[in-house]
Amino acid sequence: MPILKLIDIHKSHNGDPTLKGINLDLESGEILCLLGPSGCGKTTLLRIIAGLEQPDSGRVLFNGKDIGRVQTHLRNFSMMFQEFALFPHKNVFDNVAFGLQIKKQETASIAKRTREILSLVGLEGMEQRNTSELSGGERQRVALARSLAPQPRLLMLDEPMGSLDRALRERLIRDLRKILKKVKVTAIFVTHDQNEAFAVADRIAVFNNGLIEQIAPADVLYKKPASSFVANFLGFQNLLEGTVLKTGLIKTGIGELPIAEHRLNEGDSTIVLILPEAARLIDKNTKTAENEISIKGQVEEQYYQGANYQLTIKIANDIRLTFNLPLDNPIPLSNQEIQLALKISAITLIPDN
16 A cells, blocks of 8 residues: 555646646655656645645545545655755754654653764764855755754655755765655655756656656656656657558658557557657668667757767657767867768657657
């Protein structure tokens, strides 16, 4: 049985629907990410789970019990915000110990738990430091430690990395998953950044205008987005209109493409997604492998990206495709005519058209 179950959650603000019937299950120990653009309903749903807002309709079940009328402070959930919300007049130790003190635990027990959790988040020995003396990353760790110290039944994180610079955010996001898994806490993580979601979550729920477009692990979300919105939000550019032919091939503006598998019928319309890592550069005398097809195009742009480079080519019918190629592929020049081999396994269909 899921530890958390949301049933048909609806919520409007000033007459405008914010959530339009959300159904969601969360297993014990799972990290779920709510991913989507600003204003899509992610934070509203988090506040409803926390008890900070009431839904217009629907139910929130925890361990099979309806907690809709349970006051926020009695749910034993923790919430961590982007702003950290630390007490500036308290040192690191007292900030982390605060939740335990509210629960009136014994002094020795508070000290032991506080030191344990500070060690877990990499702040051992910093108990007496003033929070104003800490870096942004250290303050973020204090906020996480304070959220984890009371051993919450559910941890909710609302854009916790949003105020950090990119390099620090990327480093801390990897640590966050390790920490959450080590303490085996059930967590919901809200973000608009797909890289954060992919790095932290066991499953990702993609939100769009108050609805969930898709819930899946990161690899499924990436390889088989369930809608054009999901594909566009993840930054995919190679989306082609297609029609299923009698042969099972998909007719597109760049020719007839084979798809590894699909259940559409002849004449059905669809959207074809070609993943950006589908291509390798070949010359005109190179034969493609059995699991590849070849296409030709003219180079429009190329950008260096560290371990690879991004290449945009123009094909027939003024269609442009963009691929990420490893640096061991020779970098072609602008306006050069080139040939690429595409992996058939990296060509998939989006089922919403």
